[in-house]
Amino acid sequence: MIRTPLCALCGITYPVFQGGMAHISDGRLAAAVSEAGGLGIISAAGGGSGDLREEIRIARSLTKAPVGVNIMLQSPSAREAAAIVAEERVEVVTTGAGNPSEYMKAWLEAGIVVIPVVASAALAKMMERAGAAAVIAEGGESGGHIGEAATMPLIPQVVDAVKIPVVAAGGIGDGRGLAASLMLGAAGVQMGTRFLAAKECGIPQHYKDLVLKASDTSTIVTGRRLGHTVRSLKTPYSRHYAQVEYTDISDEELEALGTGSLRKAAKLGDEKGGCYLAGQIAGMVKEEQTAREIIEEVVREAEEALRGASRLIAD
Numbered sequence: 001m002i003r004t005p006l007c008a009l010c011g012i013t014y015p016v017f018q019g020g021m022a023h024i025s026d027g028r029l030a031a032a033v034s035e036a037g038g039l040g041i042i043s044a045a046g047g048g049s050g051d052l053r054e055e056i057r058i059a060r061s062l063t064k065a066p067v068g069v070n071i072m073l074q075s076p077s078a079r080e081a082a083a084i085v086a087e088e089r090v091e092v093v094t095t096g097a098g099n100p101s102e103y104m105k106a107w108l109e110a111g112i113v114v115i116p117v118v119a120s121a122a123l124a125k126m127m128e129r130a131g132a133a134a135v136i137a138e139g140g141e142s143g144g145h146i147g148e149a150a151t152m153p154l155i156p157q158v159v160d161a162v163k164i165p166v167v168a169a170g171g172i173g174d175g176r177g178l179a180a181s182l183m184l185g186a187a188g189v190q191m192g193t194r195f196l197a198a199k200e201c202g203i204p205q206h207y208k209d210l211v212l213k214a215s216d217t218s219t220i221v222t223g224r225r226l227g228h229t230v231r232s233l234k235t236p237y238s239r240h241y242a243q244v245e246y247t248d249i250s251d252e253e254l255e256a257l258g259t260g261s262l263r264k265a266a267k268l269g270d271e272k273g274g275c276y277l278a279g280q281i282a283g284m285v286k287e288e289q290t291a292r293e294i295i296e297e298v299v300r301e302a303e304e305a306l307r308g309a310s311r312l313i314a315d
Contacts, residue, residue, distance in 0.1 A: 002178075002299055002306075006165050006187040009133055010092055010113060011066045013037030014299050015188025016178070017136070017167060018195045018291070020044075020070020020094055021144065021277065023266035024203055025195075027058030027067075029291065032200040034065035036292035041068040041094060044081035052081055056088050066091035068115075073098025086110040094136060097145065101130045117169070119147025119154070121161035134165040136190050141171030143193050143231050143279035146221070152184070159185030173281030175301020182306070191298075193279040198291045204269030207276055210235070214282035226254060233276040237261060241275075 006015045016038035018030065022045035030040030040063075042055045052069070059067045069090045071081045074097040082103040085093050089110050093100075096117040100107075107114050108131060116127045117136040124135045137158040139151025151170040159166050168181035169190035181189050195201055196211050210233050222241045223230045232238050241257060249257075258275070265274030289297070 002182070002302060004165070004182070004187040006134065006167065009165060010039050010068075012039050014295055015167075016295050016298060017041060017068070017094075017169075017188065017190035019142075019169065019190050019192030020068070021192050021196075021266075022072070023263050024201065025070065026202060027055035027060075028062065028202065029195065029198060029200045030055075030067050031059040031062035032198065032291035033195070033295065034059070034067050035063040036290075036295045037065075038291075038295045039066060039068050039092060040291075041070050041092070044069055044071045044077065044085075045075055052084055053088065056084075056090060068092035068094055070094045070096065071100075072096050073100060082106070085112065099126070099130070100132075104131045115167065118158065119149060121154075121157045124158045124162050124166070128162045128164050132164060134167060134187070135162065136167040136169050137186070138190070139170030140221075140231070141280040142169055143219070143277040143282075146170075146229050146231050155181060155184040155186050171280050173279075173284045175298045175303070176305055177281075178298055178302035179305035179309075182302070183309075193281050194285055194294055194298075195291065196278065197285045197288050198294060199288055200291050203266050206269040206271065207265060208288065210271075210276055211278055211282050211285050212287070214278065214285070216280070216283040218282055219278060219280055223258070226251060226258075228258070230275065230277065231279060233278045233282065235274070235276055236272050237265075237274055238276070 004015045014037045018033040020041040020043040022043050025043040030042045033040030044052050069085050086106045092113045094115045113133045115134045118124045139154050140146040155168045165187035167188045168186035172189045173194045178189050220234045261275035264270040265276045
């Protein structure tokens with residue numbers, strides 16, 4: 001069995017996190033992942049405070065294992081979400097799009113393990129100084145909001161920069177990705193796109209079908225003009241956005257084009273108006289599985305890859 005310091009830190013069996021995907025990662029999906037031995041993470045984005053509290057309680061009704069919450073710190077509801085996770089004493093909080101320092105004291109007093117998402121070694125060091133227990137280093141191959149650094153060069157540089165555990169994310173969808181991440185010095189991985197095809201994931205079937213039919217060239221990056229760089233699947237919506245992004249369309253019109261697009265995809269399956277977030281590993285996802293099947297398959301593949309690596313070394 002693969003055991004790393006991340007397992008003891010978060011109280012999990014396997015060093016596998018499920019990404020906190022806005023409008024997607026709810027209590028049911030998170031509970032299924034946690035029950036299977038990974039860390040399920042509920043997204044605080046996309047609903048009001050009552051929704052977040054309800055999703056946390058749904059997860060806790062389905063599993064006794066630790067469950068996490070992801071908070072996007074630039075969200076208008078971030079302060080409220082920060083208070084809720086402390087009140088509910090969520091075991092793990094992951095953060096993105098900002099510095100969680102102002103919430104750190106309350107979270108640590110509540111016994112919460114804080115693990116920010118970072119896109120650079122400099123930000124990782126800042127988070128370590130702020131009191132983070134670990135960091136998630138996410139490369140630009142991931143779905144959703146992305147940075148510029150790719151996963152392969154990012155992970156070892158972050159590992160070398162901090163003393164706390166590093167979780168690798170971005171472009172990881174199977175056991176080979178977990179094995180490679182461990183060899184780069186990471187203590188575990190976070191996967192989002194792979195869990196889009198989990199049977200417990202409540203997105204519209206149309207969304208799942210787009211992922212299952214994807215190839216290695218099925219994603220597109222948009223949003224750089226406004227500083228909101230996003231990777232999503234190629235759909236009529238994303239192709240249209242890419243076409244108009246650098247025309248004479250105003251920033252306000254471009255912003256309006258993106259407003260609500262994530263919800264339209266994740267909740268409504270609206271291909272014309274929805275932005276279907278997915279990472280570059282979408283082409284590797286070929287079947288719907290339960291969260292348990294996904295985690296056990298990934299860990300089994302990683303163990304086989306790590307054991308087999310010794311054959312490459314000559315006596």
